[in-house]
Amino acid sequence: MAPDAWMLYGLMYKSRVFEEAVRQIWQAGRISGEMHLGLGEEAIAAGIIPQLVEGDALALDHRGTPAMLMRGVAPLALLREFMGSPDGLCAGMGGHMHLFAPEKLAASSGIVGAAGPAAAGFGLAAQMLRPNCVSVAFFGDGATSAGMLLESFNLAVVWKLPVLFVCKDNDWAITTPAETAVGGNLLARARAFGMRAEEVDGRDALAVWQAASEALRHARAGNGPVFLWAHCIHLEGHFLGDGLLDMFRRPVYSLRKRVWPMVKGFFHPQGAAWGERLAAARQIVGQVLSIQNQTSPQGDPLLCLRPALERENARRLADLEASIRDEIQKVVSQAVALEGNMA
Ligand SMILES: Cc1ncc(C[n+]2csc(CCOP(=O)(O)OP(=O)(O)O)c2C)c(N)n1
Known part of the structure; x- marks a missing residue:
């Protein structure tokens, strides 16, 4: 089946x-706790999920929103879940990280x-x-040295399980660059x-589609698991309010709240040796720049x-984007109105 670029773009745009609406609602204080968005990794989900059929399953990480939406979970149920409401997808008990849609596996x-x-x-x-049927696992580069993931690779191979393991590699695990934590080549x-293992440009939904199509055929035919290494970025850093990105977005606030305490720490009379302090400062500056x-x-x-x-x-294109913006605007209004009704 050839990929339909319009359909893929529609899925990514909706996500x-x-x-972006979730970000605004979080910034307005209506969602509590951390918020990890999938902004920047949409092409990976869009290239894979429309190729799934009924009976296929999804195992997601802490950035599950794009994949859940693209699999057809109702945006209102997701948003109400993020707001911690009893009418959310998991009765408000899961938040954005622990989602479960049983009918979609x-x-x-x-x-x-x-x-x-x-x-x-x-x-x-x-x-x-x-x-x-198959299952698809989505995880970041930070998971690739976790014992349970590596055990799953092993088990999936020896039992020839129909699994597509997808690494959404953005080169970072919070503030740890992958080059300092992931040994060898994935x-x-x-x-x-x-x-079987393939590497793909995770910004390119069409390329992901092609790579996933082959991989899914392989797994469905009973030939065992496939590993897909997809490279992407995270437009919002690790989570909303990411301190490193904040250095550029809110320089005055960051100078006061983050840089000044670090400068004081750097010159503290009872600190580490000067060589260590300089190395740490160099590391922080390097992270901020990269x-x-x-x-x-x-x-x-x-x-x-x-x-x-x-x-x-x-x-x-303009019509497609306008109708999606309309749809999401209605969902947001409904979610906010429901909150008002419950208050
Ligand atoms: C077992 C475990 N250890 C540590 C954490 C804290 N933690 C949350 S997200 C994260 C980084 C994950 O990085 P990665 O897998 O690359 O995903 P990304 O956030 O970059 O998408 C860590 C260490 C956790 N949630 N679970």
Whole structure:
């Protein structure tokens, strides 16, 4: 089946508009706790999820919103869940990280690496109960050295489980750059388990579609799991209010709240040796400078696809975007009104 670029863009745009609305609602204080958005990784979900059929399962990480939406979970149920409401997807008990949509066989977990065992379990169930079905695990580079994920790779290979393991690699795990925490090469690692492995540009929904299409065919045919290494960025850093991005977005606030205490710490009379202090300061400056790549429009998956669609039919694109914005605006109004009714 050839990918329909319009459909993929529509899925990504809806996810983007929805998560931007979530950001506003979070900033207004109507959602409590941390908020991890999938802004920047939409093409990975869009390239894979429309290829799933009934009976296929999804095991997601702490950025499960785009995948849940694209699998057809109602945006209102998600938003009410994030708001901690009893009428949310999980009765307000899961928040944005621990989502469960049983009728879609989709579950997310905030425990880094947990998508591995969950996907292996879903894969085993598919092998025993639902022939030709698969499960897909989404996780970040920060999960790739977690023992439970590596055990899942092993089990999936020896039991020939129909699992697609997808690493959404944005080069960071909170403030830890992957180069300082992930040894070797992830393709070589996966292949060392005896698993088929491919690398793909995770900004390009069409490229992800092609790679996933092959991988899913392989898994559905009973040939065992596949590892897909997809590179992406996170336009909002690790979570909303990310301190590193804040240095650029709110420099005055950051100078007062973050930089000044660090300067005081740096010159504290009872601190570490000067060499260690300098090394730490250099590390922090390096991180602040490199986090900026995460917000570069060059890495934005929507901008990767949009120009071609605009050239093809600008009117159709404008209509598509307007109808999605409308739909999400209605969902937001409904969610806010429901909150008012409950107060
Ligand atoms: C087992 C476990 N250890 C630590 C954490 C804290 N934690 C939350 S997100 C995160 C980083 C995850 O990085 P990555 O997997 O690359 O995903 P990203 O946030 O970059 O999408 C960590 C360490 C956790 N939730 N679970």
